[in-house]
Amino acid sequence: MKKLLVLLLVAFSFTEARSAQFSSGDEDQLSSLIDSFSVAIVKKDKAWMLSRLSDACKMYEPTGSTLNRAGIIMTFTEGVYNITKSDAVNKTYKINGVEAGVSADFNVEGVGKINGSEMDITGSYRFNLKFKKSDIGWQISEIVINQS
Known part of the structure; x- marks a missing residue:
């Protein structure tokens, strides 16, 4: 019985470490996505937004x-917002499986x-953004948007 408990504890530890690893990778992907969104709104990158x-x-x-x-894409790419500089800072993440929130x-x-x-x-x-993960990756x- 003691061996079974030790085995379960070790298995649980590996599962937790692996779970943390995926969360860290997801956080990196989300951070990159936020940064590329910041660049896309300056470049008026319709393909990125699509x-x-x-x-x-x-x-x-x-x-x-x-x-x-469609309205979001039009707003950022057709001159409603003409953003010349943008950077995202002070990011916080909440990842729950295939859904995430980033501020x-x-x-x-x-x-x-x-x-x-x-x-x-x-x-x-x-910016408070929600994401869903699918077979093609994370999408917004x-x-x-609230003024600080």
Whole structure:
């Protein structure tokens, strides 16, 4: 009986170490995805957004607007937001299997067309992003933006 308990304890330890390893790898992938999203909005990279935003992705803006995937892509690639600089810092992660949440402060420089007027949107924004993992990797499923 004692040998069985020791064996189970050792097996459990390996399982926990392996689980932590996957979480760490997932965290690295999510961090890279956040950084590449920051670059994509500056470059107006429609192809990146098409491949990394899930079909059901929604974005909730500080203005109160809610955008679907097509609206998100249009907003970032067709001049609604003309972001010239963006970087993501202070990232925190919560990974639960095939779902994850990441919060990050995005420091941006640029202008936006809001209610028909162009205004400076330079500042720090808190992005809360949700992700889902599928056979093609992590995809953004929700973006909530709040001004910091």
